[in-house]
Amino acid sequence: MPAAAKRIVVCGGNGFLGSRICKSAISRGWDVTSISRSGEPKWNTVTSSSAPPSWAHKVTWERANILRPATYAPLLKGADYVVHSMGILLEADYKAVVRGQESPISGLQKAFAAAPKRQQQQPANPLDRDRDGDDIRPPETGDQLTYETMNRDSAVVLAAEAARENVAAFTYVSAAAGAPVLPARYITTKREAEGIIAARFPGMRGVFFRTPIMYDSSRPITMPIAAMTGVGALFNSVTGGVLGGFMGAAGVKPLKADVVAEAIVEALDDANVKGPIEVPQIEELADKSWRKNML
Template sequence: MTSSTTTAAAKRLIVCGGNGFVGSRICQHAVARGWDVTSISRSGNPVWQSITSSASPPSWAHKVSWERGDLLRPATYASLLQGADYVVHSMGILLEADYKKAVSGQESPITGLKRAFSSTPRPGNPLDRKVRYDDAAAASQDIRPPETKEQLTYENMNRDSAIMLAKVAADAGAKAFAYMSAAGGAPVLPARYIKTKREAEETITREFPAVRGVYIRAPFMYDSSRPITMAMAGMTAGGALFNGITGGVLGGFMGAAGVKPLKADLVAQAVVEALEDESVRGPVEVPQIEDLATRAWRKEML
């Protein structure tokens, strides 16, 4: 009689937005666990100098499959989710813009700000509009409704792209879906920024109960590879300290500015740990993010 050993198959992770500031770090820490990692983004390969301190890809990057897909066009990425254990949505916008004009540099920041703070009624999410991705007619279908077709809005980027990605993940049989949400709204951002984040969380929980939803309510994130984030983190940390000393007297006003910032790597570690831990579901606030990251760090050190 011969004995044989069975090696457990590596977890398969899909990170939409995996070539970004936080998404790339999620890929890195998943690779460290031996997972099979795929990043999906419009450009495919990252521009490394924009997310790290070097223009050259780090060694771990060669273990990631850098795929192209457009989250606004679900048919372009749906096939890549087949067989995935975990899916992460790590995309969003801080300010709205007319897509074509923003790309060409024709739209001013002032115009984007005016649109962001506008109270004009917005279209419903793609499930309400019955957006499809699984037939020939849907191959070029965009989740943006006609009335905001040329815009990058909070609704289509922060909310609708996440809801549609969660639907595709659920249909593909994924076990867990992590959404990079936010820790409250900062006073400098319009209310719709955080509102669309919460709408995404609520809709995904309600519509896809078979998938374990994990909503990472991250605060401001920083890293030395982006010097501007270090300065902003210092100011945010000051606000968080004041909020703690005063018992949160200005917490409602300060929003995310009253929550201490976290290093981007720490948040990425927490995301990977949360995906693997089946007991983690629903909103994950800053204290739990820190706990998860500590557990992840200990595992990586073993």
């Protein structure tokens, strides 16, 4: 009797990276569920076509709210792997600019406006809420979300729900570094999430992908950004990393989104891979995945 297909749940599976993780998992014959607020992607925002690709029909596209554990917890039952591929780069809806749904000027005004005022008594660890299963603290100001809410709390609470369902491995899409134009909290909340998940759920293999800037021709705005970042990474390499701390993510080699997605699926499939995964290891894992597929 053939072994049962591995089951993966990708939170944020309809996004730029998340959709590619789903595609890679489908290519291995896995049972794939995507969780997001809107369900199936608007394909022209993540690929070069408005029509769904053939593999998309094999994904179960579910709607749930990452800030409300009760809406997604039942979907984790029986999962082997869970991925958190959600977060915010700026405390504003910068994705609307990237997708062409909002003007760059309007988006930049929002992005660099004063950050939302955070509640004074919020716990540093979202697991210290009054009751398990409670909603994560809602956004404090209008439609804006904070780094603490999305980059840290949503990941930690998802990991807690995954551990409760005895999921074997949990991947958190973190970040290689911050950047001079971003508040320090962008990267510190990522690192806080990594630390809390590793410490609180030692029985669940935690894999933390410290991804660089990602690009793909289907999202044209990412191409010049990646090109500039590539120049910065080359300069940083030639100078021995002398400006690495200042340049942040701009001093790290950019990667194609498909490379990162392949590496994530390969890491989940390898029980020896755990902990923080930096850019060189991401490339190694992707190469290993592609060699397997060529055999």
